[in-house]
Amino acid sequence: MIVDKGNLSPRPYARLLTMLSEQLIRNKLIALMELVKNSYDADANWVQIRFENFKNFGKKDLKENEKPFIEIEDDGDGMSFTTIKDSWMNPASPNKYYKRKRGKDITKKGRIIQGEKGIGRYAVYKLGYTVEIFTKERNKQSNEIYLKSDLSAYDNELLEQVDRKKSEEPIYIDEISSYYEINDEPKRIVDKEIDIRGEILKREQHGTLIRITNLKHNWKKEDVMKLKDRCKKLVSPFRETDFMISTTYSGEDIEVTEFISLEDILDMALLKIEGEVDKDGFCSYKLDNDEGKLDVLSLTEDSFIKERFYNKNYERERGPECGPFNFKFYVYDMRRGEMSVQPHIHKSRYTIASNRVYLYRDNVRIYPYGDPDDDWLKLDIFRGTKRAGDYLSNDQTIGYITISVRYNPDLKDKTNREGLLEIGNAYEDFRTLIWGLLGYIKKEFDKVKKKKSKKREPLKSSLLLTYSNVKKNFTLLEDHLKTREDSKGLKVKNILEKEYEEERKLFEDRVEIVEDLAGVGIAVDMASHDLMMMMGRSRETLNFLINMADSESLNREKLKDNLDKLYGQFSFIGDQLHGIQPLFRSSRRRSKPYRIKEIIEKVQFYYSVPIEELPIEANIVEKDPPLIIKCPEAILLQLFINLMDNSVYWLKSKRTKSPEIKIEIDGVKCQVIFSDNGPGIASKDMNYIFDAFFTTKGLKGRGLGLYIARQLLERYDYEIEYIVKNKDKILPGANFLINFGESEED
Numbered sequence: 001m002i003v004d005k006g007n008l009s010p011r012p013y014a015r016l017l018t019m020l021s022e023q024l025i026r027n028k029l030i031a032l033m034e035l036v037k038n039s040y041d042a043d044a045n046w047v048q049i050r051f052e053n054f055k056n057f058g059k060k061d062l063k064e065n066e067k068p069f070i071e072i073e074d075d076g077d078g079m080s081f082t083t084i085k086d087s088w089m090n091p092a093s094p095n096k097y098y099k100r101k102r103g104k105d106i107t108k109k110g111r112i113i114q115g116e117k118g119i120g121r122y123a124v125y126k127l128g129y130t131v132e133i134f135t136k137e138r139n140k141q142s143n144e145i146y147l148k149s150d151l152s153a154y155d156n157e158l159l160e161q162v163d164r165k166k167s168e169e170p171i172y173i174d175e176i177s178s179y180y181e182i183n184d185e186p187k188r189i190v191d192k193e194i195d196i197r198g199e200i201l202k203r204e205q206h207g208t209l210i211r212i213t214n215l216k217h218n219w220k221k222e223d224v225m226k227l228k229d230r231c232k233k234l235v236s237p238f239r240e241t242d243f244m245i246s247t248t249y250s251g252e253d254i255e256v257t258e259f260i261s262l263e264d265i266l267d268m269a270l271l272k273i274e275g276e277v278d279k280d281g282f283c284s285y286k287l288d289n290d291e292g293k294l295d296v297l298s299l300t301e302d303s304f305i306k307e308r309f310y311n312k313n314y315e316r317e318r319g320p321e322c323g324p325f326n327f328k329f330y331v332y333d334m335r336r337g338e339m340s341v342q343p344h345i346h347k348s349r350y351t352i353a354s355n356r357v358y359l360y361r362d363n364v365r366i367y368p369y370g371d372p373d374d375d376w377l378k379l380d381i382f383r384g385t386k387r388a389g390d391y392l393s394n395d396q397t398i399g400y401i402t403i404s405v406r407y408n409p410d411l412k413d414k415t416n417r418e419g420l421l422e423i424g425n426a427y428e429d430f431r432t433l434i435w436g437l438l439g440y441i442k443k444e445f446d447k448v449k450k451k452k453s454k455k456r457e458p459l460k461s462s463l464l465l466t467y468s469n470v471k472k473n474f475t476l477l478e479d480h481l482k483t484r485e486d487s488k489g490l491k492v493k494n495i496l497e498k499e500y501e502e503e504r505k506l507f508e509d510r511v512e513i514v515e516d517l518a519g520v521g522i523a524v525d526m527a528s529h530d531l532m533m534m535m536g537r538s539r540e541t542l543n544f545l546i547n548m549a550d551s552e553s554l555n556r557e558k559l560k561d562n563l564d565k566l567y568g569q570f571s572f573i574g575d576q577l578h579g580i581q582p583l584f585r586s587s588r589r590r591s592k593p594y595r596i597k598e599i600i601e602k603v604q605f606y607y608s609v610p611i612e613e614l615p616i617e618a619n620i621v622e623k624d625p626p627l628i629i630k631c632p633e634a635i636l637l638q639l640f641i642n643l644m645d646n647s648v649y650w651l652k653s654k655r656t657k658s659p660e661i662k663i664e665i666d667g668v669k670c671q672v673i674f675s676d677n678g679p680g681i682a683s684k685d686m687n688y689i690f691d692a693f694f695t696t697k698g699l700k701g702r703g704l705g706l707y708i709a710r711q712l713l714e715r716y717d718y719e720i721e722y723i724v725k726n727k728d729k730i731l732p733g734a735n736f737l738i739n740f741g742e743s744e745e746d
Helices: 016-022 027-039 081-088 095-101 122-128 221-232 261-269 304-311 346-355 381-387 426-453 462-483 487-550 556-583 596-605 607-611 633-653 706-713
Strands: 046-052 069-074 126-138 142-152 179-183 192-196 200-205 207-215 245-249 271-275 281-288 290-295 324-331 359-363 397-403 592-597 619-622 630-634 660-666 670-676 719-722 736-740
Touching: 016 122, 027 046, 027 069, 027 122, 027 221, 046 192, 081 126, 081 142, 081 179, 122 126, 122 207, 207 346, 221 397, 221 719, 271 426, 304 426, 304 633, 324 426, 397 426, 487 556, 592 596, 592 633, 596 607, 596 619, 596 660, 630 633, 633 660, 633 670, 633 706, 633 719, 706 719
Parallel strands: 046 245, 359 397, 619 660
Antiparallel strands: 046 069, 069 207, 126 142, 126 207, 142 179, 192 200, 271 281, 271 324, 281 290, 324 397, 592 630, 660 670, 670 736, 719 736
């Protein structure tokens, strides 16, 4: 007999809020990134995260304006009262899910809405107990809504209200209320100016501001810098960003200083490959300048991967279930020895190792994939448990893989916002395709590395010969000690050899810096006269304007004339500095195609003053087709600056009659002859002119010009030599032949 019957409905306890914030979201950085992504979904142009009063963290009895707080403000779409009531206040709101189902998940800016689980907003409670929200829709008729949720009145687990008589009586989630106001006169979302990363922007009357107090965690400046680094990688670097993220700490803009830009790092890669893997596992790719297609699933030799798609007869039983994806991979040769195919790569080892294989969904990053300590593709594990030579290492590989909500519906985020769900076949199929692709890339990388290593060795200087002799002697010593079974002696020898290698590397680094900076010094030396002259004139104009400002009657016409003059003077100074900027070390690693004639004309402009004073007849002759070379602009500038500097010096010092410089550019032979009608090089000096510190200029000489020219060219497998035979010379003085191998146009 039925005593009672009916229906029961779930009524969540308030501790669900704690579980959503504290236990699902691992740390405070992830929590804040969730709120930044909300701003992105709201089509904001910018979001600013402000950390204030943290010097007072942990102190008691603080006034309201002294308490530490975090503010997240954006100029996005804002929220209506309906959205606040039905979505923000309710966990697991299906609002974004429904938008996606209706095909309305693309914003006006073309962004794909990221969240759909409806719990990311509860990240606020990972950060603090008291949350205030000011929000106003992107609608001139809308009102500002204020919402305050204060959990500080409850114990940490939200089991009970602190002042309840029955201290162990749990409370339900619907017993927690939030105070709201609807204001027709906005308090915080107002028309004003706001500083976003040094740019003064107009703050429109729409968007959201979240203020969090009664904080759970202290935030130090180092924590905020980590957050900033995460923010920089939120949106794919290959997408033109329309979303600025500003971070301030105690009113100071926080910027992460880059040792070297990501663009320059990617440009250094020995191998670059990009392409698309379709839903069936077939790949179309572009490897450097070559294009091709391949079946990714047939590439791997690992049996446990083969078994996912093939039967015992090696017949494919099924295709991948993950969907298509795009990729870009950059692979580096990280060897530090003197024969490294990538000179200078050691300077960027840390930066390369701190970038791994990133995963983006619709151009927004999925964490933690790509973090330095994350090995989601198990590359380091494979190298440790299998043959290391069969796999690329994380530290030599930077990758960007892009999936989408539309075409990869089974690659879903985990609820804790850290990675993809590893259920069903989709995730493992996805990784299997990437492993097969990386296996192919490793083989191609080995081919490129082998091809590069076969290129001619640089001309051996006395330093290189000395190093070769020392290495030979170390080998002889090791053989001798092994014969005598002298283990202690071998240990000492190994220590000495290691210390010698470290000292030699340090010396090479310093020499390289000298090479890089010497050309800068020459260029600045030439530009300094004009710069100082124009700075003096600018100072005079500025003083005149200051005096005008003090006068009782202001002549607007004269004011405008002098402001125009000052603008022109500063423009001249800017042009001069812009001209030598590519020589600085921060700008010298980017390779682009450059027309040699334009480079030489720029150098000729640097030397326009001495050329006009002597005067020197300077001619540039270009034979069709134009010679276009791909390498850093700084390399070409320093080469021709050094050659021009030598010619100008000798033509002037020897008082050559009818001084002349002639430069012939041959696009067919991919070479340049740089000549003058000065005294030329004495036969007794010809064997030494490319040696460091050798000079015939006396105290005025640096002895680095031609040495630097050769060293810079050898970095890119180019050559320079002195033309000895008169029949090969253009002018009777010094003639240098620069051979660039192949034009970029070929």
